[in-house]
Each structure stands twice: as structure tokens, then as C-alpha cells.
Amino acid sequence: MIETKQGLLESLLEQAITNARDTNKKQFISMTKEIDSVEPLYFFESAKDIKMDRTFWTSTSDQFYLVGVGSAFKIRANTDRFQVTEEQWRKILSEAIIHNPFNAPGTGMVAMGGMSFDPKKEKTNLWCNFDDSEFIIPQFILTKNKSNQFLTINVQVTKTDHPVQLAKALQQSVERLLKSSGKLPNGATIKARKEIEPEQWKNVVQLATDEIKQSKAEKIVLAREMRLKLSKEAEITAILSNFITSQTNSYIFAFEHGDDCFVGATPERLVKLENRQLLSTCLAGTAPRGKTSSEDERISKDLLHDSKNREEHDFVVEMIKKAIKDYCTDIQIPNEPVIYPLKNLQHLFTPVRATLQNGYSIFDIIKQLHPTPALGGVPRETSLTFIREHEQLDRGWYGAPIGWLDGNQNGEFAVAIRSGLIQGDEASLFAGCGVVKDSDPEAEYEETTIKFLPMLSVLGG
Known part of the structure; x- marks a missing residue:
């Protein structure tokens, strides 16, 4: 005891x-x-x-x-x-x-x-x-x-x-x-999966590219849903255990509200605050991992030099810099991104460090940052309006700020991606991608398919 x-x-x-x-x-x-x-x-x-x-x-x-x-x-x-x-x-x-x-x-x-x-x-x-x-x-x-x-x-x-x-x-x-038994429960497996209106989603991607080509927006992020049927009621502890083993560079979370649980492993920090020292990260631009080390290195190099992904990443860097400049001093941002590897995916990554001025809190920063261009788009209000009117999905907490704060002004928030809503023996998974003027609906569909992998893998599928 x-x-x-x-x-x-x-x-x-x-x-x-x-x-x-x-x-x-x-x-x-x-x-x-x-x-x-x-x-x-x-x-x-x-x-x-x-x-x-x-x-x-x-x-x-x-x-x-x-x-x-x-x-x-x-x-x-x-x-x-x-x-x-x-x-x-x-x-x-x-x-x-x-x-x-x-x-x-x-x-x-x-x-x-x-x-x-x-x-x-x-x-x-x-x-x-x-x-x-x-x-x-x-x-x-x-x-x-x-x-x-x-x-x-x-x-x-x-x-x-x-x-x-x-x-x-x-x-x-x-x-x-x-008091612990020293044992963790066995997880469920996936019995069936259903993609929610994939062809209609591709049509919305095409509509977004048309809007962008008409200079109504620069980027619009669109998300879609996959619904799963599980072999039994999901064991949240087993899902978290699988995430801890497989997603070592991520924030792993679960928020249980009654019979539902929002769970995931997101690599995207929104903001961390400790002793007034602020850290935010730009994580935009995605590619799969290679099957061999040489293939992985080649994919990394292609990602670093891919104009679509670099443009998407630069949107986020500039937005974060602009969002925090009135609240922080000593802002430090590297000139070039690096590769951030995960088990299934790799991303372009740029850290942003600064000192939060007295009189401001972590909520002031969250309000300025959410949603980042990686989850909403550019310009913010234009892209949000498009998402609100055309996206079939109710995102709920997906893509939104989640995290914690304590009474000593420390805290950390992440962007809730690579996630799913567990409801007994069913689950909804979510994945999105950034649409720009040169986006191809089929390629964007394949990118979201890759982004479902972290959740699918921990659910046994």
C-alpha cells in the first residue's frame, strides 16, 4: 500500500x-x-x-x-x-x-x-x-x-x-x-471497415482545388471518416499500450466521456509552456516510410524537395510566427525543416521557440494558433467556411487542441490527429490532407489512406 x-x-x-x-x-x-x-x-x-x-x-x-x-x-x-x-x-x-x-x-x-x-x-x-x-x-x-x-x-x-x-x-x-493485477487486457480486432462516401469526398477535393485556382483561398484542409466494426468491445488500455510501443515520437491520449472514448497518437504539438518558455512545432508535409533504409532515405529526400509539401509546410511556419509575435519575445525559428520519422509516416518538421510575455497565458496562444494551416487552411476564415459548408464530416474533437495545464502555468497541447472515437465495439477513424492548387483528388485520397494506418494498426487491422 x-x-x-x-x-x-x-x-x-x-x-x-x-x-x-x-x-x-x-x-x-x-x-x-x-x-x-x-x-x-x-x-x-x-x-x-x-x-x-x-x-x-x-x-x-x-x-x-x-x-x-x-x-x-x-x-x-x-x-x-x-x-x-x-x-x-x-x-x-x-x-x-x-x-x-x-x-x-x-x-x-x-x-x-x-x-x-x-x-x-x-x-x-x-x-x-x-x-x-x-x-x-x-x-x-x-x-x-x-x-x-x-x-x-x-x-x-x-x-x-x-x-x-x-x-x-x-x-x-x-x-x-x-492495486494492480499486473495484467493488461487483450485488444479487439477489426471485423469490418467502411469508408464514408469516398467518391463524394474526392469531389469535394476537386471543388476545393477549383476555389483555390480562382484565388478564393491558398489552401483548404479536408478530412474524412472510416467506420469500423470490432470483434468485441474495445479495450482502451490495450489500444494505449499498442500506441506506446509503436508510436514513440507521439503524444498518446485518451479522453473517456461516458460510453465513448476519443483516443489517438498525434505527432503534432500545438504548444508547450514551461517556466514561460514556449515551444511550438510545425508539422506539415507527409510521406510514407520506406520498406528498406535506402528507400526510406530516398522518400525523405523527395519529401524535403517536394514543392507541394514544402509550400504546405511554409504556410504553417509563417502562420505560427505571425500568431505568437505579439505575445512572445526572443522568437527562434530554423531556416529549413528536417524530417520527423514515425513508424508509418514521416513529416517535415520545424520547431518554434520563444519566451511568453508576462500577462499572457497558454490559452492566448492556443486561440491564436487554432486551427493551424495544417488542419484548417489559408486564409483561416475562408478555409473554415468552405470546410463548414462542404465537408461531410462532423470533426468534433478531431484536429482540435487537446492537452493539460497545471496551477503553475505549465501546460502542453497537441493537435488531435491520428485519432478515433471508440464507441463500444465500433469506432470512427479520421484523417485529413491539405489541398492546394495542384492537388490531385486521387493522390489526396491515398494520403489520407496512409494516415489511417496508425489507428488501424493498434486496433488489430
Whole structure:
């Protein structure tokens, strides 16, 4: 058993209950304790036993994990979502009783969540369990930061709660989460797959190229859907385990909302903030991996010199530079991209580093960056209008900002690509591509087919 300082927890709860009585309002408390090593996937799997929604985030190359269980509070915003979310987050932090003696990013009170790609797009039943903006402060959070691990308990108390009883109940939940069988479930396999109206999608690609040739836009990103039938109800832990093994340069995530779970492994960072140091990355321009090292090298060289992909990449570089210039100082951008290899794909990659000025937050940057030209297009509003009117797909959280932030102004958000929405024994997968004036509908279709591979592979197909 891992000790969580129940005496301290009881003391904090007693203080919170007293505050709740004095103010006649709920009181939030957050307590963080350093713990012995726990396997994050086992912690995630154990959460099924206490029947709470689960949230998972890892940057495996950084040896960083966040696993959230349950919900102590949900921040929802359907209008002015960046501003409203930040205002609610700041209010919670200012009023909470927080015990966190550690400076490690991802410790203390943490919110995990995401947003829809386009709140103006008509919503379908596919995404009925996901709001346009929803951030969860989990009741229990496991944080792994390289060799150190932490457990955080978040809870809202009322004036009628009893500190000893509540502390005991929280401790019992912690013990169940930390108790592992040492086994992970077996995953499902794919029984059938259906591409949603591929010929109509190609026609929309052609329509987009016609718009671009008429100088109505420079680039329009179009996405499509593949629907799967699985051999049994999907095991999210098995999917995450497969991703961790196969997608070592990606952000691996899962956001469980009721019976649905949005899961994926995206290589595309939107923004990372740590000690006011900002890192964003341009990841646009895609090619498959070669079957041999010589073929792989040839494909890499072709990608670096391909005019269509370089044009697509340059759009993103210039957009990010323009988006952050009024919020940051000391902006550093390399002159040329490099190749960013993944298991199934390789991309053109350019990092952007800067220092965030005082008075601004990670939400200010997200608002400026989303959607990047890699997911929306150029100009932004023109391309979004085209997508809204012509794309058959309700993207939901696909292609949108997902991530986390803590109470010490650290956080990281990625762009939710290479992803799927799991619904029991069915799943919807999503993939997109950037359409420019020389785009060929059949070639763009093949590019999206390649981009389905990461999700297909972890689902056993």
C-alpha cells in the first residue's frame, strides 16, 4: 500500500468543510504526494473497477505521463470558450486549498481536456458526449515525470461532509487504483471497415482545388471518416499500450466521456509552456516510410524537395510566427525543416521557440494558433467556411487542441490527429490532407489512406 498521508488529508478536509460552512459554498481542495513507482497503464486499467471516466496523456519521448480518474470539477464553455475556460480555471485556483510542495510540471491541480475543431459546425450525434470545450479536473491524478511519480487527490467538499469518513473513502479508492493485477487486457480486432462516401469526398477535393485556382483561398484542409466494426468491445488500455510501443515520437491520449472514448497518437504539438518558455512545432508535409533504409532515405529526400509539401509546410511556419509575435519575445525559428520519422509516416518538421510575455497565458496562444494551416487552411476564415459548408464530416474533437495545464502555468497541447472515437465495439477513424492548387483528388485520397494506418494498426487491422 502507498501511504497518502491520511492525517494531512483529514486536516485539509476539515479546513475545507469549515470554509464551506462559513461561506455556504462548496470548497475545493487539492493534495499532492510523491509516491513509489506505479505503471501508468495499470493505474488507468484499475480505474475501470471504480467506474469513473478516465483520461490519459503521455509524451513518451519526455517520459511524462498524466492519468486522470473521475471528475472533481468540469469546466465547460460553449461561447467565448478560450476566455471562459481561462476565467473559470483562474477562479478555481484562487479559491482552492492547494497542498503541493513540488515544482514539477503536471503536479498539483491539473485540468485535462480539449475542444471541438469548429464550434460553428452543426453538431451530429457522433460527438454527443463531447462538448465544444470541456476540461476535467480529475479526482485522482497520477503524474509521472521522468523518474519521479506523484499522486494528487482533488475533491469538492460541502458543509455537511465529515472529514474522517471522506478521507477514508478517498483512501479506499486510492488503494483500489494502486492495486494492480499486473495484467493488461487483450485488444479487439477489426471485423469490418467502411469508408464514408469516398467518391463524394474526392469531389469535394476537386471543388476545393477549383476555389483555390480562382484565388478564393491558398489552401483548404479536408478530412474524412472510416467506420469500423470490432470483434468485441474495445479495450482502451490495450489500444494505449499498442500506441506506446509503436508510436514513440507521439503524444498518446485518451479522453473517456461516458460510453465513448476519443483516443489517438498525434505527432503534432500545438504548444508547450514551461517556466514561460514556449515551444511550438510545425508539422506539415507527409510521406510514407520506406520498406528498406535506402528507400526510406530516398522518400525523405523527395519529401524535403517536394514543392507541394514544402509550400504546405511554409504556410504553417509563417502562420505560427505571425500568431505568437505579439505575445512572445526572443522568437527562434530554423531556416529549413528536417524530417520527423514515425513508424508509418514521416513529416517535415520545424520547431518554434520563444519566451511568453508576462500577462499572457497558454490559452492566448492556443486561440491564436487554432486551427493551424495544417488542419484548417489559408486564409483561416475562408478555409473554415468552405470546410463548414462542404465537408461531410462532423470533426468534433478531431484536429482540435487537446492537452493539460497545471496551477503553475505549465501546460502542453497537441493537435488531435491520428485519432478515433471508440464507441463500444465500433469506432470512427479520421484523417485529413491539405489541398492546394495542384492537388490531385486521387493522390489526396491515398494520403489520407496512409494516415489511417496508425489507428488501424493498434486496433488489430
